Amino acid sequence: MKLHVLPQVVPDPDTFRSAPPPAPAVWHMPPAPLARLLSLGDLDSMIGWGVLRSRWISVVRAGRSVPESEYTWPRRQINDGMESVVRAAAITTLLQQGSTVILQSLQRTWRPVATMCRGLSREVGVPVEANAYLTPAHHQGFAHHHDPHSVLIVQTVGTKTWQIHEPVFPDPLEHQNWRPDALGSGDWDRLRHGKPTLETVLHPGDVLWIPRGWIHNAYATTEPSLHITFAFQTLTPYWLAKEVVKELDEVVELRRELPWGAVRDPDRLRETCAEVMEQLGRAMAGLDPDRLADRLVEAMRPRFLEPDRAPVTSALADDLTPGSRVAMVAEALHRRRCLPDGGARLEMADASLTLGPPAARALAEVLESGGDSWCALDLGPELDEAEALEIVTQLIRAGLARRV
Incomplete structure (x- = not known):
């Protein structure tokens, strides 16, 4: 990076x-x-x-x-x-x-x-x-x-x-x-x-x-x-452990009520604590860390700032041409997810933009270009001129690209 x-x-x-x-x-x-x-x-x-x-x-x-x-x-x-x-x-x-x-x-x-x-x-x-x-x-x-x-x-x-x-x-x-x-x-x-x-x-x-x-x-x-x-923002093992526990809400034995009166009887509560700790151990052994990681990535997205979409009136502009120079806004992209069909999903904090396989291939290089400028014409031969111009327009409106 x-x-x-x-x-x-x-x-x-x-x-x-x-x-x-x-x-x-x-x-x-x-x-x-x-x-x-x-x-x-x-x-x-x-x-x-x-x-x-x-x-x-x-x-x-x-x-x-x-x-x-x-x-x-x-x-x-x-x-x-x-x-x-x-x-x-x-x-x-x-x-x-x-x-x-x-x-x-x-x-x-x-x-x-x-x-x-x-x-x-x-x-x-x-x-x-x-x-x-x-x-x-x-x-x-x-x-x-x-x-x-x-x-x-x-x-x-x-x-x-x-x-x-x-x-x-x-x-x-x-x-x-x-x-x-x-x-x-x-x-x-x-x-x-x-x-x-x-x-x-x-x-x-x-x-x-x-x-x-x-x-x-x-x-x-x-x-x-x-x-x-x-x-x-501070992210710690303590934070992650709390998120792990949230994954256990489907475990029936952890949803059962504790014995009435346990919180008033120290000896009984000690026994109950030991039982629950054993239940936690068994339940956590069956968790899927990949599923947890995917959930947390999605949960964290809104905590990052959404892209700067100024000017918001770009949807009204009609002066963008295939030769108009643009640059990628790297900080606007939260994650690029590759799709099974060869396409890609560009994820921002508050939205996403799905690209078909030709557009994903055409944009693969410019997405890594940093502040270098490019134009719709650079997206050929994967995309024709009209398709490339539409992709550039979508990137600008999403805040992923800016005119230079």
């Missing part, structure tokens, strides 16, 4: 992809491309128009979440549900007070970041999401905490100091959130007064890798800070 996006954020993308660093790391990348992902002017555009929904934003003040009512209009009926719209003036006031503003799910609301998330997802093989954090000078959002997923921090504006400490709870799962009350006094002393494993000041273009579980604490320096956090 040719990598296009990872080289923008890490110096050794092949190594990063095959073996993500187990400890935090900082890389100084060319600042201009990363700074263009999100600027203060971009934030003004998103917030200042007065149409941003409350679900796309949150605010943190002194380490605590600010109630939504402080920065939104009262909830009102919008389409089929009750929603709130962000008040831009309230956000300005909160920033003046030192609050951190968080733009959530940027993979859904800001195209440059969405494009980066699509590319990262394709190249690392797991869904990637993004939030942005705007912090006024000399302030911080969240204090010491860990995340249950690994993140890449990309600084786009200003500077921010980061202190990274070794995990107290290694490899937390998604439901194992940061719990300050569970830390002993020794842990707190280490976090507050001990020397961090890594301390660094990020400038525009700097990238910080924080593996899940590592404790971090960050604060803006003498100028406002804006950074993007790219979060990599």
Whole structure:
């Protein structure tokens, strides 16, 4: 696989992809491309128009979440549900007070970041999401905490100091959130007064890798800070084991009721636990790992971003000719499945495109062409001119190709 996006954020993308660093790391990348992902002017555009929904934003003040009512209009009926719209003036006031503003799910609301998330997802093989954090000078959002997923921090504006400490709870799962009350006094002393494993000041273009579980604490320096956090979804043997258990819902003995009263009698419950564990062992021995893998591939598809289908009005355009140059959009393709008849199914996160054998043969080479341009005429002699033009049109509308 040719990598296009990872080289923008890490110096050794092949190594990063095959073996993500187990400890935090900082890389100084060319600042201009990363700074263009999100600027203060971009934030003004998103917030200042007065149409941003409350679900796309949150605010943190002194380490605590600010109630939504402080920065939104009262909830009102919008389409089929009750929603709130962000008040831009309230956000300005909160920033003046030192609050951190968080733009959530940027993979859904800001195209440059969405494009980066699509590319990262394709190249690392797991869904990637993004939030942005705007912090006024000399302030911080969240204090010491860990995340249950690994993140890449990309600084786009200003500077921010980061202190990274070794995990107290290694490899937390998604439901194992940061719990300050569970830390002993020794842990707190280490976090507050001990020397961090890594301390660094990020400038525009700097990238910080924080593996899940590592404790971090960050604060803006003498100028406002804006950074993007790219979060990599965590897939673990624990997750896979839960999916395996879901395959057992057809096993009759596992659907039977437990004995009444067992949960009130420790001795009886121990016996019941042992019986169920034996039943699980027998049931799992009969599972088909190929069937499970196929199901999980299909179940994971919607977790990846669907292709960017702009312009959506391409269905109305009639100026595409056999000589029009196009290029494949590699990050839009989730999987290419070969069919028994020699055709192929191109699967995206939210749709699929089935090709007959001639079209599959004609497209075999261009599907691997990366960003190289080609045209419908290049699909001969497998397809005649009209057939080739129709295939190119379908690829553009599916988001699998773009005009160049």
